[in-house]
Amino acid sequence: MSRTLPALMAIVCTALGIGAVAACTDPLKDRKIAELGEEQDGFPEGPTHRPGQPCVLCHSDYFGAEPQMVLGGTVFVEPEEPGGPLLGAPGYQIRLLDSQGRITEEGLITTNECGNFWVTADQFTPAYPLRVELYGPSLTDADRTVQISAMSTRIGRDGSCGACHAEPLSPLSPGAIFIPRALFNADAVNLPAPGDCPTPRFRPTVTETITQ
Amino acid sequence: MTMRRSALCLLFGALLGCEPGSEPIEVLCGPFDYNPESKTAPDTEDFPKVSAVLERRCGTLDCHGTLARPLRIYGAGGLRFFTLEEYNDSGLAQENGTVSGGDGTTSEEHEANRRSLCGVEPELTGQVIRGELPPEELMVMKKPLQIERHKGGAVFQTGGPGAVCLSCWLRGFPDTVDCQDVVAQCEGAIRDNL
Secondary structure, X not given: OOOOHHHHHHXXXXXXXXXXXXXXXXXXXXXXXXXXXXXXXXXXXXXXXXXXXXXXXXXXXXXXOOOOEEXXXXXXXXXXXXXXXXXXXXOOEEEEEOOOOOOOOOOEEEOOOOOEEEEEOOOOOOOOOEEEEEEEEOOOOOOOEEEEEEOOOXXXXXXXXXXXXXXXXXXXXXXXXXXOHHHOOOOOOOOOOOOOOOOOOOOOOOOOOOOO | OOXXXXXXXXXXXXXXXXXXXXXXXXXXXXXXXXXXXXXXOOOOOOHHHHHHHHHHHOOOOOOOOOOOOOOOOEXXXXXXXXXXXXXXXXXXXXXXXXXXXXXXXXHHHHHHHHHHHHHOOHHHXXXXXXXOOOHHHOHHHHOOOOOOOOOOOOOOOOOOHHHHHHHHHHOOOOOOHHHOOHHHHHHHHHOOOO
16 A cells, blocks of 8 residues: 555556546545555555554555455454553454355464454455454463454445444444453463554544534 | 426326326325324334344444445444434443444434335335335335345345345234244344354
8 A cells, every 4th residue: 555545546547547537436435545644654565554444445456455355454452441552463363254154265364463464355255244253362271262252243345344443432433353351361462562563543433523 | 286296297297207186195204203003104113123133234334334325224233323422522422322332222223223214215115004015116125135236235035034024014014924923033134144
């Protein structure tokens, strides 16, 4: 993903001519992409960039960022105190089950050092809705993987976890994806040190003030 | 029928799709002070069972649980029916439990969902309630059954619990074979049956 998304979008759309006109003419998507802002200093585009943001907005055939994803997001560890710093949860695992009862070939998808995870279009073409489960090391036996939680609702159509899971918790968002502190085995996970990963930024949960 | 409408129908009957002399179709979503005794609008008493199906199958935050999409569905696990103050102050929403994943679906949310469902095609919904049209003629049935294009795909199967639940409610829970176990059908549509 580019550091200057809006500018890149304009250049790509102009340079590619008619073909790109059809691909870059969704003002709603363009606005959502622009709202994500630029890359953070010291964290160029790559597997650990933009934790918390809606991955598939850019990693799609619309914007064209590679790899193209069908699903992507970030898992965090619940802060020790409400409002505390958010740290990605490395080594946790996600299991997808689609409406035809299929799972990804790899089975579980593992979060990287900043908590990001994704499934590419080459790996899996799911039939929506999707059930999502989160797995990680047991509290009592770090070598044993157990289910931490399962999404209480289904993913209906949007593979960007960050499109719904944004901070703060609000009438329009269930908040970020957390490993609850009570289920977090600190001895089994090497949490990133502060500054090792970009500061999580979420899509705006309130994009504009409603007035009456 | 007003004089103006009659005149328009006489002049442009074919184009407007109305017959001269026909009465305008009554809109049957019902007012907010809807009287359940009147039987002129979809049932409200049992609607929470139907609403639960809609919340589960249609109302996720990435589908109809969003402010931007028609047939807006509210629910505990999705979009909440919030006040202006709660929208602009997430702390207040958290205090009040009006957050996605917070307190259970409220009666206001049920009513908003009922009106949302009815409001997609209010005139046709009225005809379904009166038994003049089959429920499958409504967009709210055609889309989830994918008889009509639906970006969310086939959410219900023909004859499946979700379709039966919604169809029976739209018809006022008639004493027919397909609606005999409608509560079980609605509950079945909520359970995880991916």
